[in-house]
Amino acid sequence: MEKVAITLNINGQDFDMLVEPRKLLSDAIREDARLTGTHVGCEHGVCGACTVQVDGRSQRSCLTFAVQAVGKSITTIEAIADEDGGYTALQQALHEEHGLQCGFCTPGIIMTFEAYLRENRDPTNEEIRDVLSGNLCRCTGYQGIVRAVKVAAERMRGGKSEGGQS
Amino acid sequence: MKPGRFTYHAPESLDAAFGLLGEYGDDAKILAGGQSLIPMMNLRMARPDHIVDIAAIPELTGISENGEQVTIGSMTCHADIVAAEVLVQRCPILPTAAKFIGHHAIRNRGTIGGSVSHADPAAEWPLIAILLDAGMVVRSSRGERRVQAADFIQSIYTVDLEPDEILTSLVFPVLAADEGWAFQQISRRAGDFAIVTVAVTLALASGGTIERLRLCLGGMDVTPFRLKDVERDATGKAPDATWMDEVAHLAATAGSPESDMHASAEYRREMAAHLTKQALNTAIQRCRGGDG
Numbered sequence: 001m002e003k004v005a006i007t008l009n010i011n012g013q014d015f016d017m018l019v020e021p022r023k024l025l026s027d028a029i030r031e032d033a034r035l036t037g038t039h040v041g042c043e044h045g046v047c048g049a050c051t052v053q054v055d056g057r058s059q060r061s062c063l064t065f066a067v068q069a070v071g072k073s074i075t076t077i078e079a080i081a082d083e084d085g086g087y088t089a090l091q092q093a094l095h096e097e098h099g100l101q102c103g104f105c106t107p108g109i110i111m112t113f114e115a116y117l118r119e120n121r122d123p124t125n126e127e128i129r130d131v132l133s134g135n136l137c138r139c140t141g142y143q144g145i146v147r148a149v150k151v152a153a154e155r156m157r158g159g160k161s162e163g164g165q166s
Numbered sequence: 167m168k169p170g171r172f173t174y175h176a177p178e179s180l181d182a183a184f185g186l187l188g189e190y191g192d193d194a195k196i197l198a199g200g201q202s203l204i205p206m207m208n209l210r211m212a213r214p215d216h217i218v219d220i221a222a223i224p225e226l227t228g229i230s231e232n233g234e235q236v237t238i239g240s241m242t243c244h245a246d247i248v249a250a251e252v253l254v255q256r257c258p259i260l261p262t263a264a265k266f267i268g269h270h271a272i273r274n275r276g277t278i279g280g281s282v283s284h285a286d287p288a289a290e291w292p293l294i295a296i297l298l299d300a301g302m303v304v305r306s307s308r309g310e311r312r313v314q315a316a317d318f319i320q321s322i323y324t325v326d327l328e329p330d331e332i333l334t335s336l337v338f339p340v341l342a343a344d345e346g347w348a349f350q351q352i353s354r355r356a357g358d359f360a361i362v363t364v365a366v367t368l369a370l371a372s373g374g375t376i377e378r379l380r381l382c383l384g385g386m387d388v389t390p391f392r393l394k395d396v397e398r399d400a401t402g403k404a405p406d407a408t409w410m411d412e413v414a415h416l417a418a419t420a421g422s423p424e425s426d427m428h429a430s431a432e433y434r435r436e437m438a439a440h441l442t443k444q445a446l447n448t449a450i451q452r453c454r455g456g457d458g
Binding site for chain 2: 021022043064065067068116130133
């Protein structure tokens with residue numbers, strides 16, 4: 001089957017690649033752009049590990065063909081850092097609140113909530129849980145992740161937080 | 167877990183899309199948001215030879231209102247429906263129902279037209295389209311036709327769409343300012359496939375009796391369906407506890423739900439009764455100016 005030449009813009013950089021139309025965006029990111037921070041779990045949209053941002057909105061990279069992403073601005077976990085290259089408020093809070101253990105699901109969770117916290121600066125625990133329902137985590141039991149998002153949102157609004165109770 | 171091979175087409179106009187669909191017929195599959203089709207392709211349950219991606223056709227996306235109706239382009243994603251102020255004002259059951267679809271990332275990509283054309287019996291849009299008698303605008307190189315939702319959605323995964331046709335938009339009636347409504351659903355986890363869904367619109371006459379009712383059930387048969395007899399008989403009745411018990415009983419005994427890995431038929435019937443009562447209560451509260 002014929003491959004097509006495409007250019008994907010990932011994290012502000014153009015990547016030229018030759019792919020079959022059936023190549024999933026998740027595989028193009030990992031294999032062709034060599035950005036392996038985006039993880040692949042279920043490959044049918046259930047687990048959320050492969051979540052990236054397309055034009056600033058969280059999307060499943062396993063439910064998109066790479067050819068569909070031409071002309072879009074794709075953001076992956078590799079681009080997530082604060083202005084000085086350190087942790088973002090969300091990453092720092094996940095670290096402090098035990099929001100991860102093995103880390104496999106973490107890139108998907110960060111890509112989901114970095115986008116969500118731009119839309120909703122002050123989410124309730126219920127709203128956080130609703131959004132988090134799209135990302136499976138088998139280590140933490142989710143409580144720490146919910147706390148971390150809450151703490152990160154507070155810090156991003158400029159408030160103080162001594163660690164959350166949810 | 168990788169899809170089979172296909173040839174990819176991304177037409178930039180409806181005419182170009184009609185040309186491709188005419189040429190490849192049954193070998194082609196329209197790709198809308200891909201949130202159902204791509205999982206099916208990854209699982210090799212679907213192996214189309216040609217994919218016609220309609221995302222680049224501009225007139226398929228957008229929401230407009232003309233006083234009596236709202237028109238939603240088939241490629242409008244669920245998240246944009248959730249956020250549409252005009253819908254929150256004029257037909258609030260639409261953004262509310264959209265919040266129940268899948269997860270955040272799925273709603274950012276999945277489309278209303280894709281969902282209705284796919285006709286999953288557990289999906290939200292077919293149910294809302296049937297509840298509100300939405301008009302499906304279908305176009306092909308042969309012209310345009312309009313089909314009512316209940317006729318369009320024929321059976322499980324089966325709709326009234328020829329291989330060379332595209333669902334271009336959906337037309338919903340707006341709700342009256344004093345019309346109450348409710349959308350109730352039960353699933354194992356937020357965003358999972360629904361087990362039972364009940365949607366209601368209800369208007370009260372000045373005396374407090376029911377003026378008109380719409381009541382639609384999902385998860386109780388191969389397609390969502392309205393309880394037309396209940397709707398007809400409701401007019402003029404007082405919306406009291408006795409009436410609600412009666413309607414809940416009729417909802418529980420309607421359709422022919424199946425037992426599957428998610429729930430038994432008996433459980434579905436119990437939930438249909440429970441959710442119907444909840445939905446009627448919420449709709450009545452909203453009629454009376456409460457928040458539900």
